[in-house]
Amino acid sequence: MLGVDHVDVDYDGVPAVVDVSLDLPDGLVLAVLGPSGSGKSTLLRAIAGLEPVRSGRVTWDGADLAGTPTHKRGFALMFQDGQLFQHLTVARNVAYPLRLRRARDTATRVAELLELVGLSGYGDRLPATLSGGERQRVALARSLAVEPRLLLLDEPLSALDAGLRERLAGDLSRILRAAGTTALMVTHDHEEAFAVADRIAVMRDGRLVQHGDIDAVWRAPVDAATALFLGYASVLEGGAAARVLAAAGLPAAPGSAVAVRRSALALAERGPLAATVVSARATPEQVRLVVDVVGAGALDAVAPLDHPAAPGQEVHLVVDRTRLAVLPGAAREDLSLD
Amino acid sequence: MRRALTLLGLAAVPVLVLAVFFVLPVSGMLARGFWPDGRFDPGAVLEVLTRPRVHRVLWFTIWSAGLATAVSVVLGLPAAYALHRLALPLRRTIRAALLVPFVLPTVVVGVAFRQLLGEAGPLGFLGLDGTPVAIVGALAFFNVAVVIRSVGASWESLDPRPGEAAAALGASPAQVFRTVTLPALRPSIVSAASVVFLFCATSFGVVLTLGGLRYSSVETEIYLLTTNLLDLQAAAALSIVQLVAVTALLVVAGRLRRVPDPSLARVVARPRRVRPGDAAPVVATVLLLVVVALPVVSLVVGSLRQGDRWTLDHYRALAGRGADEALLQPASDALLLSLRTAVDATWMSLVLGTLVAVVVSRRSRGRAERRLRGVLDGFFMLPLGVSAVTLGFGFLITLGRPPLELRDSALLVPVAQALVALPLVVRTLAPVLASVDERQRQAAASLGAGPLRAALTVDLPVVWRPLLAAAGFAFAVSLGEFGATSFLARDERLTLPVAIYRLIGHPGAANYGMALAASVVLAATTAVVMLAVERLRVPSLGAF
Structure with missing residues (x-):
């Protein structure tokens, strides 16, 4: 060893x-x-x-x-x-x-x-x-x-x-x-x-x-x-983190951050998050979207290939909780140091 | 810690040898000047530097060496281009031929130039015999090879694409040369020029045979002061001036070498076909070849002439001791002794040079280690520039009495010659060893090979040719060494260069003819060795 x-x-x-x-x-x-x-x-x-x-x-x-x-x-x-x-x-x-x-x-x-x-x-x-x-x-x-x-x-x-x-x-x-x-x-x-x-x-x-x-x-x-570095697409903090966690049905601690994979947000008719499509680009596997989520700002999302979404379109999204990671939260550590 | 110990262990033998056979003799020589009667008296040394004759000597040394350097560079650049970038027929042979003057014994060059320019010589009508022009010409003859080698090696591996880019932007060939090629070559040109200046300024045999008593450089002046006038203080003063100047030059040359040298990448561009636009450098190269061949041809012709007829008598006379017993032993014995001495000097300089090259070429870890390697590198280059005369005389006064009673040792002359050849061996091997990727050795180590086995696997396949080439080079240099040997060789055990000098010092046409014949034999031997070495195709050979 x-x-x-x-x-x-x-x-x-x-x-x-x-x-x-x-x-x-x-x-x-x-x-x-x-x-x-x-x-x-x-x-x-x-x-x-x-x-x-x-x-x-x-x-x-x-x-x-x-x-x-x-x-x-x-x-x-x-x-x-x-x-x-x-x-x-x-x-x-x-x-x-x-x-x-x-x-x-x-x-x-x-x-x-x-x-x-x-x-x-x-x-x-x-x-x-x-x-x-x-x-x-x-x-x-x-x-x-x-x-x-x-x-x-x-x-x-x-x-x-x-x-x-x-x-x-x-x-x-x-x-x-x-x-x-x-x-x-x-x-x-x-x-x-x-x-x-x-x-x-x-x-x-x-x-x-x-x-x-x-x-x-x-x-x-x-x-x-x-x-x-491990391939998460973005890290959300503050209100955006709380909004996404709530949509995933997870408890939100104040000041916690959440790492989101690109495919964590997916287009779904009755999803809890309302958003506007900013851009859409088709790849061989899926359609990659950038969406403006109400109360959370611009985020990555995906849509199946048979559900094309055009920029400007109003859509709903679901959050896949297995594609999120709640971070121990650098912000809280900073507070406790003070 | 282990690394530091390995470094010191490898460096120990060369450092010790250099300390005993270089630092000790040179400092012994200097001490003679500063402590004339066991009392420290620097005033007399300083007084020497105010003498008008010393001023003349210093000035002559500087301008003759400077001019010879300029001539070497101007003649060498076109040849470097033509022989390293163009697909000229026979270019390898021509390259080898042009390297021969560099290893020709200085005495032989002196004799050849006198034969060419003397009253009876083919160029006698020019009236150049005994003038500074002859000396500058002979110095350039010697050193043009250094410029061709050093600059040629860089030129050969110069990336052609920046030049092509400049041409695509509308630059004419002349503009490409001035704005792209020349700046890229500048480090190697300056580096070669500084080494050539060093060689010219410390040249002994050429100035002694051609300058006579009228023109004296620092080196020959030291010789005259020690042997003829026994004015050791003045000699010591001049030795110090020379040491300081040479050390300064070596430091500058070392700095310049640190500029990334394009020749180490070894991406050798394929030589391209000769085009009409290349006429100028090709013609210049042919002319250079003719100029270099002239003294050699006149030497050979002179050795075959007696009065008005062709004869081999001068060569037959080599079996004897010359007219009026000019020598104490037959010249043929001197040749055999020269060969034996050169063999000894060769293995010594190879062993030392390999150790030094390994020490200075390994990648350093940390600033202190890098500095230590830098200091060692400079230290081992010192013999390159320190007057061979100072060295030889220092040998006599420090190694001739206990505790180092080596005066009668047969190894004294080989050791002195090995020290003179050492920097050339190091400069041939070090760039090759430095170009080996350190990770190759680490890969071997991680597969279970010890340091020695790793060196055999990784370094030996790369270095065996340069090692052979360095051996030939060291052999040729030792064979022709004159400065130090002239002090150390005993009358009954002369090497051939010293015997030649004795022969031209003796009156009589027969002795002179014999000196010419001996010079041809010596030159032919070195030329054969150099041609063999050139076949090994080692780019760093003769480059600085």
Whole structure:
């Protein structure tokens, strides 16, 4: 089990990771999610032993790793751009960690790994002849060849284009579970995190702001910025929040904020919210609306494709309470501090 | 902490070697001047700087070096363009040929220019023998290769698109060159020019053989003051002036190098076909080739002539000791000794240079580490500019007595030569090592490779060619080293360049002919090494 215990990391004298603590039980996949500059990659490099930890401990099964250099930690690190050795063939790249350990029968193992990542028969190619997605698959196979205690993935899919990223995220999830690997993945893309991870840790400005099972975090983001980063469309406060909560049949505490997904408001004939359509745009799945809700201002909403709504039209909306998250409320905390 | 220890551990050996064989001799030499009778007396040193002759020497050094630098840049730029951007036939061979003068022994260049410009020479009618023009010409002959290499390497990897954008906006080729290309090349031009100025200002063999007693640079003046006049205070004063000036220049050159160097990206543009508009640079390159070839050809011709007939007698004479026993050993022995010494100097400078290049090229973490690496980088560049004469004489006075009784050690000359070659090795290897993505090493480490294994996997495939090229380069430089060796070589163990200098110092046409023949042999050996090295196609070779 990986343990990170009150870890601080400085980068050129500037704190990059501040007081981060988390645990990762064996066999689980943790996504560390944060915007660029949040310190998530620095945390990953500190766990790999590539950045010195200023204070706090990184442990494995309780043993402090401070004195263990990178190559003895048994943590394989996969970079954003793979970092394959350009002068070695695909097979020799994958076999590299096996050769280091003088393993027997490397050819069979390499073939197995290449099959696992869907690249059977690519063994004799050079990395320069592969596409970006194939290179990442080779890098993954090479990292898995270590049979790492922990696999560290640094934005493994960010360098790829959108369609490929989605497909590879599914493959990555399947491969990690097939191999039973404990993994820590750093990413800025919440879709990627949802597709691959069991657990999620959200970082901002070097601090861990939230950490837990993926659906728990997703259902109850800790504050407005986290909610927006996790893909909520907007965060409502004050009267607007109260109005939406009331329409959803939920109790409204004074000063509470509510995070709303785009699809939380839907067109319905006898819905409790009265609104005027501001704009409408058809997408393959649904019609995306911007509506002016009486007493709450401009909000996103959706309509089914067979119910086109024109700008200026008066409509009614229902609120889906499973697509809302009531935030603990930054405003109240501020008041209590005073 | 571990990183700091690794850094210091790697740097320890080169620092120690440089401390013993460079800092100690040079400071010993300076101490001789400041403490003439064991008493601190800086007044006499300062007094030296007021002498009219010293003023003349300083002024001559500055203007001859400045002029030679300007000539090198003006001649080098068109050739850099033609040889690095155009698909000229034989351009690799021409590039190698133009690099040969840079590694030619200084004495050989001196002899070749005298042969060309002397009364009996093909250009004797110009009356340039013994004039400053000859000295400036010889200095430019030497250093034009540095400009071609450095600027050419940058030019080769210059992104052509900004120039194309300017052309699309209506700029003529001349305007594109002035407004886009030249500003992009300025860092490498200024950097090359500062290094060339450094080489010219500290040149020894050329000025000594061509200037005689009438024209003296700081370097030859130090030599005359120490060996002929035994005026160590004056020599120390001039050494200090030189050290300060060279350090200042190195700092400036270092600053300029910090400007992002386009040649490191190594996106080499494909050389394009020669067009009619390229006539000017191509003609300039051919002319340069002719100008560079002239002294060499006249040297070869001179070595084959005796009176009015063609003969190989001068070459046969190399097996002997010259007329009137000018040498204590046969010239062929001197050649063998030169080769052996150069081999020793080569492995020494390679070991030291590789360690230094690793130390200065690794990415720093934190400001303090970066500063430390910067200081080390500058420290190891010092031998580039410190007078080889000061170094050689310092060796004599500090390493010739206990606790460092090395005077009779056969390693003394190779060590001195290795120090002279060290900066060239570092400058060849460091950019290559710096261009390796640090994350490649980290990837290897995370797969279980230790630091040494990671270096073998990641660095060796990239660096083995430059390493071989640096070895050849160091070998050629050591083979021709004259300044320090002339102090350290004992009469019965002369290297070939020193033997050549002795031969031209002795009267007699036979000795002179023998000196010409020996010069040809030496030049041919270095040329062969350089041609072999050029085949390795290492862009940072000879670039600064």
